[in-house]
Amino acid sequence: MSQLTLVEQVKCLIDMHAKGKLGGEKMPEDVIVPIVPKEERLNILTLGMALNYQRNSYTLWEAISKLYKDHSARWVFYPEQVLNCEMDELQSILVHYRVALQPNRHPEIWKRVAAGIFHSSSKGDVEGLLESTNYDILELKSVVQKQRKSEFPYLSGPKIFNYWVYVLESYHEIAWKSRELITIAPDTHILKASIKLGVCEEAVLKGSGVDRESVSQSWKVALEKSGIAPIDIHTPLWLWSRADFPSITY
CATH class of the missing domain: 1.10.340 (Endonuclease III; domain 1)
Known part of the structure; x- marks a missing residue:
C-alpha cells in the first residue's frame, strides 16, 4: 500500500473513479x-x-x-x-x-x-x-x-x-x-476496502450491525475536517473493491 495518508488515498480514489480508472464499472x-x-x-x-x-x-x-x-x-x-x-x-x-x-x-x-x-x-x-x-x-x-x-x-x-x-x-x-x-453504507465491498486502507480490522468482515456501525463511525472520524463527506466515498470504495484493489495512483 502507498505511503500516502488516508485522506490523500481517498482523494486519489475519488479522482480515479472520476477518470474511469476503477474498472469502468457502472453502478x-x-x-x-x-x-x-x-x-x-x-x-x-x-x-x-x-x-x-x-x-x-x-x-x-x-x-x-x-x-x-x-x-x-x-x-x-x-x-x-x-x-x-x-x-x-x-x-x-x-x-x-x-x-x-x-x-x-x-x-x-x-x-x-x-x-x-x-x-x-x-x-x-x-x-x-x-x-x-x-x-x-x-x-x-x-x-x-x-x-x-x-x-x-x-x-x-x-x-x-x-x-x-x-x-x-x-x-x-x-x-x-x-x-x-448521511454516513457511509458499509456493505461487504465497503468493509473490504476499509480494511485495505487500514480504517478497521479484518474482524469487521463478520458484518454484524455493531461491526458496520463501527466502520461508519471510523470513516466519520477519519474524514473529519477533510472536506469529504463519508457518503461521497461510497462509490469509489465499492468499485475499487470490485476491481480487486488496483494500485492507487494520482
Missing part, C-alpha cells in the same frame, strides 16, 4: 437512467431499494428496469395503487419479473413500504414524503427509522437507509439538509 442503479424519466425515479428507487438486501444488486435493478418497461405492470411503482391492489396480483408481477425472489416475503415488504410512503406523504408518493420532511435527513430518519419503522423493513436499517438517501441524491439531484448525517 447497479445506472440501468434505470435511460428508461425512467427523472420525475418518476423517486418511487422506483425507493421501492426497489426496499428489496436490495442480501442479493445481487445488478440482477435486481435489471429486473426492475424490465418490469418498468411493461406498461401494464408499471402500476406497482405507484404507492396508492399498490396499497389498493390484491396481494396475489402484486405477487404475480414481482415474482414474474424476479424483482421478488421470495414469493411471499418480498411482495409483502413491497406493500408495507408502499403503505409507509403513502401514509407519511403529503402527496401519497416519495416526493411528498421528502417534502413533508423538508428534505431534511434528520426528519426523514425520524419518520423511517422511528415513527413508521415497522412500515419500512430493510429501508429503516442504517446500511440501506444511508445508501437509499445517497441514491436519491445521485439520481434525482436532491439537495439534502443535514447532509452530514
Whole structure:
C-alpha cells in the first residue's frame, strides 16, 4: 500500500473513479437512467431499494428496469395503487419479473413500504414524503427509522437507509439538509476496502450491525475536517473493491 495518508488515498480514489480508472464499472442503479424519466425515479428507487438486501444488486435493478418497461405492470411503482391492489396480483408481477425472489416475503415488504410512503406523504408518493420532511435527513430518519419503522423493513436499517438517501441524491439531484448525517453504507465491498486502507480490522468482515456501525463511525472520524463527506466515498470504495484493489495512483 502507498505511503500516502488516508485522506490523500481517498482523494486519489475519488479522482480515479472520476477518470474511469476503477474498472469502468457502472453502478447497479445506472440501468434505470435511460428508461425512467427523472420525475418518476423517486418511487422506483425507493421501492426497489426496499428489496436490495442480501442479493445481487445488478440482477435486481435489471429486473426492475424490465418490469418498468411493461406498461401494464408499471402500476406497482405507484404507492396508492399498490396499497389498493390484491396481494396475489402484486405477487404475480414481482415474482414474474424476479424483482421478488421470495414469493411471499418480498411482495409483502413491497406493500408495507408502499403503505409507509403513502401514509407519511403529503402527496401519497416519495416526493411528498421528502417534502413533508423538508428534505431534511434528520426528519426523514425520524419518520423511517422511528415513527413508521415497522412500515419500512430493510429501508429503516442504517446500511440501506444511508445508501437509499445517497441514491436519491445521485439520481434525482436532491439537495439534502443535514447532509452530514448521511454516513457511509458499509456493505461487504465497503468493509473490504476499509480494511485495505487500514480504517478497521479484518474482524469487521463478520458484518454484524455493531461491526458496520463501527466502520461508519471510523470513516466519520477519519474524514473529519477533510472536506469529504463519508457518503461521497461510497462509490469509489465499492468499485475499487470490485476491481480487486488496483494500485492507487494520482
